[in-house]
Amino acid sequence: METLAFQGLVGLSLAMYLWLIAAGLTIVFGVLGILNFAHGSLYMLGAYFAFTCYGLWGINFWLSILLSLIGVALISMVMERFFLRSIYRLDVAYQLLLTFGFILIFDDAVKMIWGGVFMIPPMPDFFSGAIPIFGRPFPVYNLFIIGAGIGVAVGLWLILERTWWGRIIRASASDREMAGAIGVNIPILFTTVFMFGAALAALGGALSTPVRVVAPGIGAAIIIQAFVVTVIGGLGNLKGAFAGAVVVGVLTAYGILLFPVFELFIIFVVMAFVLVLKPEGLFGGVNQ
């Protein structure tokens, strides 16, 4: 029993990275209607920026995270303003092609700037311990990640439900033309929402650096899991993204514990079931 609880907690910390990525992916889809394949690459850039600030230049850990968010948000602004904006009216296939192209560009850019070799910065000292939970040591950093993930969830909820900007976002997500007609500046809204989603991905990447490897390709690797999360939870739906991330993270952990030989298989079976029984995802699609 304690083993199961401990494994669940480990799964929850896995889930929080997925949540941060899926949240940005799903917000951008909900408002802009863009399925951003390169969203994982923004996660990768976040990791590289944070690594460079913290691991190479020795800047304070928290400041490094903030700088990486700003850096990625600026890059995503260019991406939205000069590239995505011209294809909103085109078929969805063009979005996929364009954003897929960005994956290749970002991967190669990273290889040129930082080289192909993996990098792992040191863990900040204040995170390097473990505290006993269910009789076994649990890393402080994983606890922090769980806290940060939940914090972002609460923060997003407050922003969307309680602020003026959040109301505009919800209005534009449910009816873009009507929102435009009543005076919302749609182009600026799109750019800011895209930057916001990108910053969430960057946060996931930046927080991953002390424990995960920083290397070209980590973005493409994680975007697949993020897609699974959004398919299970319902694309365009934030509650769904959170629930989907928890389902995928915790099931991965239990799969490894209980069915070590086909732990990967389990998640895709769950996804297939969701697609068959409730194709719009557990929490429905956009506008819910």
Add this chain to the structure above:
Amino acid sequence: MKKMTGILGVALLLAFILTPPVSAADLPKVIKIGGQGVTSGAHADYGRQMIMGATLAIDEINAAGGILGSKLEMKFMDSELKPATAVKNARYMVQEWGAHLLFGVDSSGVCMAVGPVLPELDRVQIFCHAATEKLTEDLVYKKGVKNIFRISVPVYQDSIVAAMIFKDSPEIKKWAGINCDYGYGRTSWALFKATLKKHRPDVEFVAEAWAPFWTGDFSPHLSAVMAKEPDAIFSTPWAGEAVMLLRQALLLGVFDKIEVWWQAMGGSVDVLEGLAREVAKNQFQGKLWATARYIHNWPETPENKAFIDRYLKRWARYPNYSAETSYSAIYAFKAAIEKTKSLDTQKLIKTLEGMKFNSPGGERYFRPEDHQAVYTVPAGKVMQNPAYPLPILGDLRVIPAKDYYRNPPFPPVE
């Protein structure tokens, strides 16, 4: 008749174009060597070390006048650890670029895809890193794909060496495995279990976890196997993944609970560099054991010392095993071509079979039955040494190759 001659002429011309200039008598002015390995992602250092090792050998040979007067030229491509990419690369290098010789390749899946294509390409490839025993045991020995040679020791090193060391630790009874979820990890774990069980019927294998390429977080694997309270852990993830796995194990307090951690390819230079801080703080408590397919501090021969010095001077890094195997592969080709005086694939195969040659890693011998190079690599504990700027393997255990290599006819692993 005239038309006939014309067609014949064209046919001859075509045949001439299709056949690379490797007529039996003499060598082309430039011998082209096509290499490939992984140069991107968490495992990228292996491909880069291959490039560095091969480049050093090629520059040395060219500076000394080439092979029988022919200069060497290399092209190196990224296999991306994908079998399809690697096969495409091999075809491209031979059919478009005109490679006469091939070397390289990381990962079991990739080597098993490239190996069977070689007869069709009519080239010899010396594999420098891929570790599955199936490359030599199945493809060469059982299926007769003679174009394959392997200069690096296969999974015998990762698994049988570990079993032979730890069979003599009676206090270690419960083993758990954290392994790569592909050929290399599966076959290593199976060979380890089979060998250890033969010597120690009392050991138990209490848990196993499997991790595919691109595993970002090993915490669930670690907490799953630690739930079974093993005495020791056998682990095969390599490169950046090994570094992450071990650091996450420290976070989870694994080294306070176990007696031994065997990190098969933990003696690799990139892993040792990645763990330097933790080793300096003695966080592994002397429990971390590892090996490699060559380690730079063994054997203590003048050849090895000179190789290390030249390599350090050229690249300002210690050579990893993929660097040494690539370096030695180029010299093995040189020795074979000088003897054969030809680039003809069949003749080269005949020469390489049974060839003995010296290398930084010691004397190697290509077994004629399976084309596997036989040489010894020790295992040891990961530790600090004031003579080196990075952790090294110390307290070395040297088991002779003949005692841990599997031999023809290669009975199935039970």
